[in-house]
Structures are given as C-alpha cells and as structure tokens.
Amino acid sequence: MTETKHSQLVDSVRRDILKLIQEHNLAPGARLVERKLGEELKVSRSPIRKALQALEAEGTVERSPQGGIVVSEVPAELPPHPGAADENEVYYKLAEERLNGQLPDRITENFLLRHYDLTRTELTELLRRISNEGWIERLPGYGWEFQPMLDTVTVYQDSYRFRLTLEPAAILEPSFVVNREKLLKCREEQQRLVDGGIWEASNAELFDSNSALHETIMNCSNNTFFSDALQKVDKLRRLIEYRKSLPRDRALARCKEHLAIIDLLLDGKLETASTYMREHLSSVSLEKTSDQEAATDAP
Structure with missing residues (x-):
C-alpha cells in the first residue's frame, strides 16, 4: 500500500472511530479495544492503532493508567471528510458505473472504499441502502455481488x-x-x-x-x-x-x-x-x- 493510500485509510478509520464514539454515546473513560474496533470496522489492527494514535494526539482518546486506550473527550461533531462526496452523489455514481459495465459482478469493500473515497461507516450505509433495494447481495466474507438488472x-x-x-x-x-x-x-x-x-x-x-x-x-x-x-x-x-x-x-x-x-x-x-x-x-x-x-x- 502506498503512503498516500495508507494515510487515507488511517484518516478514514479515525473518522469511523469518532462516529462510533458518538453513535454509542461512549462517555469519557470508556475503553476502546483495538481487536473489537478492527472487527466492527473490518480493518486490520495496524490502521486501528495508527488512527488511535492520531486521536490521542488530538486529545480525543488517552492512555489509561490501568492500561489500554479510553475515551478522553466526546467530539461535538465529526470533522468534514475532504474526499467524500454527497451520499446521493456517490449512490448515483455507483449505479451509473454499474449500469455502464464499469464495475464487475463481484466486488470487495476495500475496492469500494478506495474507489469512492468513503469512510467505513459511509460505505456501510451505502451498501445497506442498495442491499435493501435488492440490487446487491453480500457474499461469504467481505465481498458483494451485484444482482441482474435491465440494461438494454x-x-x-x-x-x-x-x-x-x-x-x-x-x-x-x-x-x-x-x-x-x-x-x-x-x-x-x-x-x-x-x-x-x-x-x-x-x-x-x-x-x-x-x-x-x-x-x-x-x-x-x-x-x-x-x-x-x-x-x-x-x-x-x-x-x-x-x-x-x-x-x-x-x-x-x-x-x-x-x-x-x-x-x-x-x-x-x-x-x-x-x-x-x-x-x-x-x-x-x-x-x-x-x-x-x-x-x-x-x-
């Protein structure tokens, strides 16, 4: 992975952790476990660790005297994600590229994250939306498969x-x-x-x-x-x-x-x-x- 892509992944994971803190109403002192974060965000522990280091530098998390990382300060709101497009814009772009044959029948979440410059949370919402609409289904593991559609x-x-x-x-x-x-x-x-x-x-x-x-x-x-x-x-x-x-x-x-x-x-x-x-x-x-x-x- 290039340094630029690695940096983008870490920033994406950082935002996802911030969103998890907000969505789960984690109070200061709440413990953040690398393994559990990796399982929920479907990424390896390396970017999780680097994202937590970035959050520690910002003062959002800190090291506990008992060991491990805990929430230090609950963010009031998420910072803007400079590369992410409007939700509907990404949705229609994906639909258009699929209809034009630019996307294969089977696709991975990592490809979608990079291709549309999304955070893990944004991708989860996008996939949930199109899955509910019935034109994509999850495969065993992290892959997804587009369903047949009218295209002529x-x-x-x-x-x-x-x-x-x-x-x-x-x-x-x-x-x-x-x-x-x-x-x-x-x-x-x-x-x-x-x-x-x-x-x-x-x-x-x-x-x-x-x-x-x-x-x-x-x-x-x-x-x-x-x-x-x-x-x-x-x-x-x-x-x-x-x-x-x-x-x-x-x-x-x-x-x-x-x-x-x-x-x-x-x-x-x-x-x-x-x-x-x-x-x-x-x-x-x-x-x-x-x-x-x-x-x-x-x-």
Whole structure:
C-alpha cells in the first residue's frame, strides 16, 4: 500500500472511530479495544492503532493508567471528510458505473472504499441502502455481488409490455379488494408530488413513490403471483430508471394520472380504473422507451 493510500485509510478509520464514539454515546473513560474496533470496522489492527494514535494526539482518546486506550473527550461533531462526496452523489455514481459495465459482478469493500473515497461507516450505509433495494447481495466474507438488472432498451421495453398485460388484469381479478388505508397513503404521497414535491424529489425518491403505488394496487389483487412478479420487475428496472427519468413536467402529468387511478379505485370503478391503468402504462412506456432509444442512438 502506498503512503498516500495508507494515510487515507488511517484518516478514514479515525473518522469511523469518532462516529462510533458518538453513535454509542461512549462517555469519557470508556475503553476502546483495538481487536473489537478492527472487527466492527473490518480493518486490520495496524490502521486501528495508527488512527488511535492520531486521536490521542488530538486529545480525543488517552492512555489509561490501568492500561489500554479510553475515551478522553466526546467530539461535538465529526470533522468534514475532504474526499467524500454527497451520499446521493456517490449512490448515483455507483449505479451509473454499474449500469455502464464499469464495475464487475463481484466486488470487495476495500475496492469500494478506495474507489469512492468513503469512510467505513459511509460505505456501510451505502451498501445497506442498495442491499435493501435488492440490487446487491453480500457474499461469504467481505465481498458483494451485484444482482441482474435491465440494461438494454429492448429488455426495458419488454418489461413495459409485461406490465401492460399484468397490471390492468390484476384490477379485474375476482379476488381484488381495495385497501383503502394503503391507497389513501399512496394518494397523499402522490398529491405531495403534484403540489410541488416533484421538483425537489430525486430520481430514487420518485421511483420509490411511484413503484410503491403500483405495487400497492397489485397487492389488492390478493394474487401472490401477480404481486411477486411486479416486485421482481421493479427491482430489475430500478437502475435504468435512474439513468433516464422523465422530465419533471411530464412526470408531474403522470402523478396526476396516478391520482385519477386511485380515485377510481376508491370509488369502486374497477373496470374504468383498469382501462385507465392500461392507457397510463402505454403512455409512460412510449415516453420512456423512446427517450431510451434516443439516448442510445445519440453520438
């Protein structure tokens, strides 16, 4: 490891220890054990020891008369990490690089730490987020594996043709029962977007809000096969949706259509809602796949 990389690792570990002191509310006198810190931060004892030496020089930790290192002063706030980017910026950069084929199917945490200049804590939060979204899974040990996703225009179009068959039909299932509580919650979220939230929402937030509505409607069918199928498609299409989300004025129009579908369902007008759902998906499919084709054909 070069001197520069070693210094970056030690600084990253130093910040992680500071964050652990804060998060665990460790009071002055609390003992810090190198081995336990290494296990929690998944690094060897050498950078742990050097990070503790740096913290000792700063006065945050000190050597106990009984031996070992203890907390001396609880930091009021973490110092800024000069190399770290905004959390969402790193998230979208990772998503874009994965979609572009710049990242392998399997990856190590040490590579991610260096590549995105993250602290261990920041990386843990990032991996937790994308793991919860279903596009990466932990391997035995410290490695991770990216899950399959939609990464071509043709397959993306196929996903919409599948949804056009599935979602309108689900509303007409004999077992379909309107879940008023959950639909009203979705309506509140869609109304928030229509009332101006659409202009501030990130691509990820917009995707989550809209996919949650469609999955809620699908769950009303009380057909496990329908619900599972849509959830799987949503996981597969998440990253390509980030790449080319609709312009916000067009996304606003689609959120208004969501409100109309919800109101039809709440009024018990299932056949009309099914027809409207088909029209809605057809319009969105045409807009998004034509945009994807334009992006692909662009020089």
